[in-house]
Amino acid sequence: MIISMHSNARKKEIKNVVREIELLGYKTKVFEGVRKTVIHIIGATERDRIKRKVENMPGVEELIPILHPFKLVSREFKKSNTIIDIDGLKIGGEEIIVMAGPCAVESEDMLLKIAEEVKKSGAKILRGGAFKPRTSPYSFQGLGKKGLEFLAKAREKTGLKIVTEVISVEDVPIVSQYTDIFQIGARNMQNFSLLKTVGRFNKPVLLKRGISSTIEEFLMAAEYIVSEGNPNVILCERGIRTHEKYTRNTLDISAVPVIKELSHLPIIVDPSHAAGDWRYVGALAKAGIAAGADGLIIEVHNEPSRALSDGKQSLKPEKFKKLMEEIKAISKSIGRKI
Numbered sequence: 502m503i504i505s506m507h508s509n510a511r512k513k514e515i516k517n518v519v520r521e522i523e524l525l526g527y528k529t530k531v532f533e534g535v536r537k538t539v540i541h542i543i544g545a546t547e548r549d550r551i552k553r554k555v556e557n558m559p560g561v562e563e564l565i566p567i568l569h570p571f572k573l574v575s576r577e578f579k580k581s582n583t584i585i586d587i588d589g590l591k592i593g594g595e596e597i598i599v600m601a602g603p604c605a606v607e608s609e610d611m612l613l614k615i616a617e618e619v620k621k622s623g624a625k626i627l628r629g630g631a632f633k634p635r636t637s638p639y640s641f642q643g644l645g646k647k648g649l650e651f652l653a654k655a656r657e658k659t660g661l662k663i664v665t666e667v668i669s670v671e672d673v674p675i676v677s678q679y680t681d682i683f684q685i686g687a688r689n690m691q692n693f694s695l696l697k698t699v700g701r702f703n704k705p706v707l708l709k710r711g712i713s714s715t716i717e718e719f720l721m722a723a724e725y726i727v728s729e730g731n732p733n734v735i736l737c738e739r740g741i742r743t744h745e746k747y748t749r750n751t752l753d754i755s756a757v758p759v760i761k762e763l764s765h766l767p768i769i770v771d772p773s774h775a776a777g778d779w780r781y782v783g784a785l786a787k788a789g790i791a792a793g794a795d796g797l798i799i800e801v802h803n804e805p806s807r808a809l810s811d812g813k814q815s816l817k818p819e820k821f822k823k824l825m826e827e828i829k830a831i832s833k834s835i836g837r838k839i
């Protein structure tokens with residue numbers, strides 16, 4: 502159960518409510534959000550007793566019973582969709598937002614070329630990894646700080662926002678100086694110290710689903726970020742590992758409507774890492790939008806055969822352009838804009 506306090510509740514009122522709850526024998530966790538404070542009563546069973554005790558206490562707005570283990574990200578806690586606003590660009594609203602770009606930033610020139618192409622086709626956010634989490638320690642690990650600088654230059658030239666991955670706690674401050682959105686990759690979905698660290702920043706986080714994680718584990722990972730005070734989480738379904746081998750991962754398309762019901766957070770689909778092969782990217786992207794996703798993140802490369810990572814699943818700019826036209830048609834038919 503959660504007690505939501507009025508936005509103008511005083512510190513003393515919050516303290517009094519916490520004391521009353523603890524006198525009933527429960528532990529509490531207090532979340533001081535940007536707009537208001539909420540008090541989570543851990544393992545609350547006697548709802549009526551709690552209600553009688555605190556309902557009319559000064560500062561209390563409402564009591565919300567939450568049955569799921571994830572609380573702040575649940576639809577029970579917040580009925581309306583969360584819309585993340587990045588200088589006027591809204592994720593989770595009526596508009597479908599497409600993020601596109603190379604898997605990794607390889608050079609300034611290449612990044613700028615791709616950025617201009619994807620922008621022309623309607624992408625609003627440029628993706629590109631500067632710190633790459635590679636399966637092999639011998640594979641290209643990314644350009645690091647140089648890569649961040651190239652991303653910032655591409656933003657300056659094109660006006661696109663940028664999203665880039667942060668793979669360790671110590672890199673969070675430097676990445677935050679450059680990026681508009683932190684990306685937490687599938688391999689780090691349960692890196693709890695990394696989740697808590699980005700949770701303390703006032704910057705949106707694109708959280709990718711872990712390679713073998715359940716929807717519940719995924720939402721619990723988002724809860725880690727939100728419970729640290731950062732409500733701006735964008736979830737990303739990017740395929741999970743199954744017994745199937747013809748695709749790199751299996752896009753769990755049902756995760757989209759299920760998460761829309763369970764959570765108020767926006768969810769986007771990554772068809773590139775799900776498919777692992779550019780030939781299937783379009784079909785998965787279209788399925789994601791038709792299923793209700795708020796956007797897509799797609800790998801695009803001008804020379805996929807020479808890409809330093811994930812070339813096999815990268816679309817050439819002209820293929821991306823064509824796909825965007827199809828996505829526009831689907832978006833329109835389900836009453837959404839792009």
Ligand code: PEP
Nearest residue numbers: 604686687688709739774
């Ligand atoms: C990526 O976006 O390039 C990436 C590494 O994705 P994921 O974490 O989903 O594997």
Ligand code: MN
Nearest residue numbers: 604800810811
């Ligand atoms: Mn990639």
